[in-house]
Amino acid sequence: MATPDSTSAQILAEGSITVESPQNQFYPPTMQKLFRSLSLFLILTCALRAEPDLEPFRIALAKQAQFRSVIVEIQQTKKMAALNEPVHTKGKLWLQPGKAFRWQLGEPIASTAIYDGTAVYLLNEKDKSAQSFPPTDNKVKPLLMMLGMGDGASIEAMSKVLRITGATKKNSHYAAAFTPKPIKLKRAIKQLVLQINTESSFTERIEWTQKDGSVVTTTFSKPKINAPLPPQIFSFNKAEYSWEN
Missing domain, CATH: 2.50.20.10 (Lipoprotein localisation LolA/LolB/LppX)
Structure with missing residues (x-):
């Protein structure tokens, strides 16, 4: 049997996910806050999906x-x-x-x-x-x-x-x-x-x-x-x- 593997879980465990914050000069504060919230939501969603059943x-x-x-x-x-x-x-x-x-x-x-x-x-x-x-x-x-x-x-x-x-x-x-x-x-x-x-x-x-x-x-x-x-x-x-x- 092959060694179990979960790419998304390994990425999260190794801290490889990086989310680039929008530059201040291009977006107003409200848009920056929206991007940060959306980025956090995506990371948490990936983590929940990656968690195998124990x-x-x-x-x-x-x-x-x-x-x-x-x-x-x-x-x-x-x-x-x-x-x-x-x-x-x-x-x-x-x-x-x-x-x-x-x-x-x-x-x-x-x-x-x-x-x-x-x-x-x-x-x-x-x-x-x-x-x-x-x-x-x-x-x-x-x-x-x-x-x-x-x-x-x-x-x-x-x-x-x-x-x-x-x-x-x-x-x-x-x-x-x-x-x-x-x-x-x-x-x-x-x-x-x-x-x-x-x-x-x-x-x-x-x-x-x-x-x-x-x-x-x-x-x-x-x-x-x-x-x-x-x-x-x-x-x-x-x-x-x-x-x-």
């Missing part, structure tokens, strides 16, 4: 909150200018919506991310190094948000940090493109594409385009909804790792 995401988040568990296979693809070919990595996700998750990548396992409800742990399984972050840390908030967790997992919260620039729907697949609002986030991320399945209400694809042009795409397939989770899946032996923070 209702499918509201519905999906509400349904996801009702799931007891989700087990899904992951395929991650990295495209970088320094690499001739994309890098493909398989993995798996165990999710207890709103409460905890375990995200593993690599065969054998190269990295693991665990959220146990109190902190997010990023584990390097190759050198056994690890980092711990509170769920409010900006380094892990995007991941929590995309998995429907934390304060940022609502449409209202997402709208504070992300601006929707376009959306597209094909059958049961609904995708939307977003650009970051905060300056700090803009320095790292250029665009986010989020795709859901409107029938299963589960996320199918997350695509991050970084500022340097690198693209990381994660697809989720074969979801098992409300299947039993393995015991202690959200715990691990902290003594096995050297901690960097």
